[in-house]
Amino acid sequence: MSQISFKKIAEDKIQPKEFYFNKENMLLAKKILKIYPKNYKESSIMPLLSIAQNQNNGWLPKKAIEYVSSFLEIPEIKVLEIATFYSMYNLSPVGKFHIEVCTTSPCMLRGSDDILSFCQKKLAVQIGGISKDKMFSLSRVECLGACVNAPVVKINQDYYEDLDLNTTDKLINNITNEKKLKIGSQSGRRGSEPRKSSYDKKR
Numbered sequence: 001m002s003q004i005s006f007k008k009i010a011e012d013k014i015q016p017k018e019f020y021f022n023k024e025n026m027l028l029a030k031k032i033l034k035i036y037p038k039n040y041k042e043s044s045i046m047p048l049l050s051i052a053q054n055q056n057n058g059w060l061p062k063k064a065i066e067y068v069s070s071f072l073e074i075p076e077i078k079v080l081e082i083a084t085f086y087s088m089y090n091l092s093p094v095g096k097f098h099i100e101v102c103t104t105s106p107c108m109l110r111g112s113d114d115i116l117s118f119c120q121k122k123l124a125v126q127i128g129g130i131s132k133d134k135m136f137s138l139s140r141v142e143c144l145g146a147c148v149n150a151p152v153v154k155i156n157q158d159y160y161e162d163l164d165l166n167t168t169d170k171l172i173n174n175i176t177n178e179k180k181l182k183i184g185s186q187s188g189r190r191g192s193e194p195r196k197s198s199y200d201k202k203r
């Protein structure tokens with residue numbers, strides 16, 4: 001079994017010189033902050049990092065981590081340790097389509113390792129890497145929270161579930177050919193309803 005993608009902080013030469021929440025995200029950040037008691041500001045680190053990452057084309061530069069720590073008035077190390085621990089945060093640039101393959105137990109048992117290997121060969125991209133045309137990047141991640149529809153792949157902000165090698169191939173081809181993608185289950189079922197069985201036919 002392959003290891004989780006190694007998280008490498010981007011080189012200084014591609015790091016932006018500054019980062020601030022835009023007007024829309026500032027309002028959102030303040031709204032989130034009000035959810036938590038004033039003496040528990042640290043509880044909002046993760047949603048604020050997500051806002052920063054989405055604003056910065058899918059990755060967190062050093063300045064964004066510094067900004068979040070300043071915004072919350074907490075030590076920078078507390079923000080950095082979360083950004084480096086969780087696989088949902090990217091510390092270097094990602095492709096236009098960032099593919100995250102879940103390989104936690106339920107997905108692994110349903111063939112996610114094969115899907116990950118297929119993506120590597122299909123896209124000519126290593127785990128944690130980005131394609132030469134910057135179209136695709138690939139990560140191996142921890143649980144995406146959709147275990148019931150394993151195996152699951154997240155592409156940017158959308159989930160694609162009940163995958164196999166054929167549907168994964170079709171998904172990537174549709175992206176390459178700029179076709180509309182079907183979000184959610186790729187097997188035809190709605191939500192997490194049970195698959196049809198011989199019992200269903202008798203009723």
